[in-house]
Amino acid sequence: MKKTVLILAVLLCSVAFSASVLAENDRVAATSDKTVRMAGGTPGGSDWGYPSPFTFYPRGPGYARMSLLFDTLTWKDANGVIPALADGWKVSDDGKDWTFYLDRNARWHDGTSFTADDVKFTFEYMKDHKGGFKWFDATSYIDSVDVVDAHTVVIHLSDPVASFLVDIAGNVPMLPEHIWKDVSDPLTFKDDDAVIGTGPMKLVDYDSATGVYQYEANHDYYDGKLLVDKFISREVSDTASALQTGDVDEVSFWGSEITAVQTFESDPDFEIKAGPSFWVLQTIFNCEKYPNNDREFRQAIAYGIDRDKIVSQVLHDGGEPANTGIMHPDSIWYNPDCTAYEYDTDTADEILDSLGFVDTDGNGIRNYPDGAERSGDITFDLYTTGKYNREAELIQADLATIGIKINVKTSDWGTIDGYLRSANFDMVISGHGGIANPQIMRIPDWPASTYQNSEYDSTYAAQEVEMDLDTRKELVNQLQEMVADDLPVYTLYHPYMWCVYDPKVLDTWFYTRDGVSIGIPLELNKLVFLARYGDANENGKINMQDVTKIERMILELDDETDMADANQNGKINMQDVTHVELTILGRAPIRTR
Amino acid sequence: MHQINKLVYYFAILLIILSINFFLPRVMPGDPLSYLSDPGADMPARMTEEKRELLLEYYGLDKPISEQYISYMVGIIHGDLGWSIYYGAPVLEVILGRLKWTLLLVGTSTAIHVPLGILLGATSAWARGKKKDTGLLISILSISSFPSFFLGILLVIFFGIKLDLFPINGAQTAFATYSSPFGKIFDILHHLVLPATTLVISHIGGTYLLMRNSMLGVLGEDYIMTARAKGLSEQYILHRHALMNALLPIVTMTAMTVGFLIMGTIFVETVFAYPGIGNLLYNAVLYRDYPLLQGIFLFMTIAIVGANFIADTIYVRLDPRVKNE
Numbered sequence: 001m002k003k004t005v006l007i008l009a010v011l012l013c014s015v016a017f018s019a020s021v022l023a024e025n026d027r028v029a030a031t032s033d034k035t036v037r038m039a040g041g042t043p044g045g046s047d048w049g050y051p052s053p054f055t056f057y058p059r060g061p062g063y064a065r066m067s068l069l070f071d072t073l074t075w076k077d078a079n080g081v082i083p084a085l086a087d088g089w090k091v092s093d094d095g096k097d098w099t100f101y102l103d104r105n106a107r108w109h110d111g112t113s114f115t116a117d118d119v120k121f122t123f124e125y126m127k128d129h130k131g132g133f134k135w136f137d138a139t140s141y142i143d144s145v146d147v148v149d150a151h152t153v154v155i156h157l158s159d160p161v162a163s164f165l166v167d168i169a170g171n172v173p174m175l176p177e178h179i180w181k182d183v184s185d186p187l188t189f190k191d192d193d194a195v196i197g198t199g200p201m202k203l204v205d206y207d208s209a210t211g212v213y214q215y216e217a218n219h220d221y222y223d224g225k226l227l228v229d230k231f232i233s234r235e236v237s238d239t240a241s242a243l244q245t246g247d248v249d250e251v252s253f254w255g256s257e258i259t260a261v262q263t264f265e266s267d268p269d270f271e272i273k274a275g276p277s278f279w280v281l282q283t284i285f286n287c288e289k290y291p292n293n294d295r296e297f298r299q300a301i302a303y304g305i306d307r308d309k310i311v312s313q314v315l316h317d318g319g320e321p322a323n324t325g326i327m328h329p330d331s332i333w334y335n336p337d338c339t340a341y342e343y344d345t346d347t348a349d350e351i352l353d354s355l356g357f358v359d360t361d362g363n364g365i366r367n368y369p370d371g372a373e374r375s376g377d378i379t380f381d382l383y384t385t386g387k388y389n390r391e392a393e394l395i396q397a398d399l400a401t402i403g404i405k406i407n408v409k410t411s412d413w414g415t416i417d418g419y420l421r422s423a424n425f426d427m428v429i430s431g432h433g434g435i436a437n438p439q440i441m442r443i444p445d446w447p448a449s450t451y452q453n454s455e456y457d458s459t460y461a462a463q464e465v466e467m468d469l470d471t472r473k474e475l476v477n478q479l480q481e482m483v484a485d486d487l488p489v490y491t492l493y494h495p496y497m498w499c500v501y502d503p504k505v506l507d508t509w510f511y512t513r514d515g516v517s518i519g520i521p522l523e524l525n526k527l528v529f530l531a532r533y534g535d536a537n538e539n540g541k542i543n544m545q546d547v548t549k550i551e552r553m554i555l556e557l558d559d560e561t562d563m564a565d566a567n568q569n570g571k572i573n574m575q576d577v578t579h580v581e582l583t584i585l586g587r588a589p590i591r592t593r
Numbered sequence: 594m595h596q597i598n599k600l601v602y603y604f605a606i607l608l609i610i611l612s613i614n615f616f617l618p619r620v621m622p623g624d625p626l627s628y629l630s631d632p633g634a635d636m637p638a639r640m641t642e643e644k645r646e647l648l649l650e651y652y653g654l655d656k657p658i659s660e661q662y663i664s665y666m667v668g669i670i671h672g673d674l675g676w677s678i679y680y681g682a683p684v685l686e687v688i689l690g691r692l693k694w695t696l697l698l699v700g701t702s703t704a705i706h707v708p709l710g711i712l713l714g715a716t717s718a719w720a721r722g723k724k725k726d727t728g729l730l731i732s733i734l735s736i737s738s739f740p741s742f743f744l745g746i747l748l749v750i751f752f753g754i755k756l757d758l759f760p761i762n763g764a765q766t767a768f769a770t771y772s773s774p775f776g777k778i779f780d781i782l783h784h785l786v787l788p789a790t791t792l793v794i795s796h797i798g799g800t801y802l803l804m805r806n807s808m809l810g811v812l813g814e815d816y817i818m819t820a821r822a823k824g825l826s827e828q829y830i831l832h833r834h835a836l837m838n839a840l841l842p843i844v845t846m847t848a849m850t851v852g853f854l855i856m857g858t859i860f861v862e863t864v865f866a867y868p869g870i871g872n873l874l875y876n877a878v879l880y881r882d883y884p885l886l887q888g889i890f891l892f893m894t895i896a897i898v899g900a901n902f903i904a905d906t907i908y909v910r911l912d913p914r915v916k917n918e
Binding site (some may be wrong): 042043044046047049050054055057058129131134137187189207208209210211212234236237238241242244245247412413414415416417418419444445580 | 614621622623624627628629641642644647648651676680681682687690691693694736749751753754760761762763764765862863864865866867872873875876878879880881899
């Protein structure tokens with residue numbers, strides 16, 4: 001008997017050992033190209049769908065994986081909007097007609113030229129297949145598209161759209177007409193042709209079950225040079241240990257994971273970049289249901305919640321108390337003057353007393369006033385997903401101090417969404433991203449669906465069509481003040497984000513100004529893999545070194561390269577130096593012919 | 594007549610299970626479009642009522658429930674499990690893509706833990722009360738009582754990170770090119786070692802204990818005494834008389850736990866980032882993906898019924914009395 005066990009053990013060990021040796025050899029053979037591997041998520045959350053514009057799961061990471069293959073007319077870097085498929089553009093005075101001058105060198109992955117017809121086709125296709133592009137419905141804004149010549153296109157809008165350059169030009173992926181014109185149901189089209197775009201990457205393989213995406217560089221890319229040959233996004237069980245064991249080269253962390261980030265701070269093999277999450281956790285009130293339909297009651301609750309304690313105890317200071325007006329402090333839309341409800345139980349008690357909520361039966365919990373819609377102790381349910389259970393418990397304890405009894409109910413999002421949609425709830429804790437873009441505040445799409453304020457709605461509508469940035473900012477400021485004063489939601493915190501990476505593999509990771517595309521807070525921006533024009537030394541970063549390099553070329557100390565031609569006019573001169581300097585300052589002129 | 598009754602009985606059971614599979618997901622609050630506004634996503638999609646209605650219509654969710662039920666039943670008869678709303682792919686494709694990994698993992702670990710558990714259980718019972726028995730009992734029960742995810746994490750730390758012997762993420766190396774077809778097989782086996790070991794260790798306790806108890810019961814039977822009285826050798830009694838009879842409850846238990854084993858790998862899938870059906874089911878519930886939920890439930894039904902069928906077959910061979918009854 002002992003012998004059998006022994007033989008079995010030896011057999012197992014030898015199989016494992018030979019497997020490890022062989023696998024090791026194989027992997028060494030596979031690393032001749034420059035490959036970058038990122039942690040795409042943990043089990044159950046690393047598959048973001050087949051990366052065609054119609055089949056990725058409509059989430060930030062899904063869009064980011066699609067956007068490596070498909071370009072948009074404009075894009076964003078660390079400073080703001082930059083040209084992509086459009087070299088330049090202009091807008092009519094009424095804000096309704098946008099002319100785009102397209103890049104003449106752009107080609108689809110199959111070699112066909114990208115033209116104005118593709119742009120016209122894209123918007124018309126999306127109109128014909130309404131709802132198919134689940135991510136964002138752009139078609140309601142677009143009236144018609146005119147092709148002026150092969151490389152000039154005019155987009156006519158029914159009403160001015162203030163955020164057009166970001167929300168539509170920088171968001172809607174361009175489709176190749178010669179492929180999609182024959183596709184009747186885009187939601188089921190998953191051929192190899194479905195992922196032919198103009199982007200800097202081509203899809204090699206995608207496996208939904210293992211959550212692996214494999215891309216290879218499109219070395220014919222029109223807008224710069226690729227810094228890598230292959231890119232992999234894969235599933236890992238634990239991001240920190242996957243980075244440490246070298247299974248991946250880049251991972252990102254969020255909020256309370258600050259403790260993991262700290263372990264990398266002293267490690268010279270890794271670098272860390274911090275960025276905003278553009279995400280907010282909030283308590284949502286039912287403004288239609290007693291007692292939360294009373295604005296002052298909601299304010300009392302706000303005074304009674306200690307947000308600093310939540311940030312320190314739950315996030316371990318991996319975040320900050322939120323702007324009560326929703327927009328993220330790192331966004332250009334942030335209003336710093338929104339009412340801040342400093343934690344103060346005395347104020348909360350005073351408000352509740354004045355509203356007539358008094359503890360008449362002496363059990364420590366206030367009672368509803370006589371003749372009110374409810375009677376007895378003030379008590380209601382607070383719904384949340386398991387993820388925010390600790391926040392809910394802290395709020396429960398805080399509100400008990402001011403005499404309000406909360407029952408914390410944990411449920412999954414599908415259930416809570418059902419309650420929110422039917423307005424059948426008292427209070428919910430939930431969060432959302434996208435708070436670098438005012439379109440998130442639209443009611444009733446926004447979680448505060450029970451908030452009814454005609455002034456809010458008209459202000460929202462006014463900012464949508466306001467083409468003057470300063471006036472629009474003023475309107476968005478007013479929206480934030482209304483939210484902060486009326487409290488349809490009371491914001492809790494904004495978590496921080498970090499990406500930790502091995503700089504020997506790739507050191508160009510950055511966070512995009514106000515988020516990738518319409519506001520995705522990810523470091524997966526296709527520009528990470530690119531040396532763009534103006535990046536004269538081709539290291540993926542545009543900085544003063546490039547200025548020096550271009551000056552040396554002008555002085556004929558160095559050989560000229562394409563990459564130094566920052567403004568793409570075919571000459572390398574002092575204009576390129578100026579262009580690069582303005583890029584560094586975040587004010588690069590849009591290239592126009 | 595008896596056969597027809599049995600057939601009707603099975604058909605009725607199937608109809609009831611299929612109907613439960615259809616209605617159960619639909620009585621949960623929320624709907625398959627809820628996930629579009631899921632705050633767990635860092636960037637929820639913008640969802641206007643108009644878009645919502647278009648999508649409900651596209652997926653046929655705006656039709657009356659009776660109509661949906663009929664088209665679901667008709668689909669199943671034609672072998673069409675429908676289209677997963679979240680994954681945007683045929684349900685069958687989504688399930689099979691993950692099921693192969695689960696079967697590999699569960700199959701491997703079952704093929705090891707069942708024989709090993711039987712062997713150790715029999716050894717223990719045979720040596721009842723001796724040091725060998727006590728030693729096995731204490732050691733197996735103590736390592737098996739670790740929760741599987743905790744055990745998995747321990748293995749990850751020691752064999753994955755400290756010793757760096759085995760990969761700790763995924764089922765195969767991404768983007769690898771292999772020098773020979775064996776390279777791929779070895780790569781997959783290499784990735785399989787730690788997850789399978791975790792499952793073996795966490796399940797062996799049950800098999801071992803059951804086998805030990807069953808064997809102890811058998812050893813007290815009269816026929817064992819008769820065999821001894823006949824002067825048969827101890828080895829012969831162990832193999833022919835005791836072992837065979839003691840195996841019966843093991844067969845039942847293994848068949849009964851198949852469903853649990855397949856779905857219960859979710860902890861191991863999570864610890865080792867191993868693809869599988871456990872996380873798929875979890876997501877399907879979370880996203881209210883009705884067609885996918887129906888599909889997974891159907892597969893589970895088939896797996897459990899299938900396992901019971903196999904158990905029945907083995908039973909007959911082990912215990913011919915069953916056949917005559």
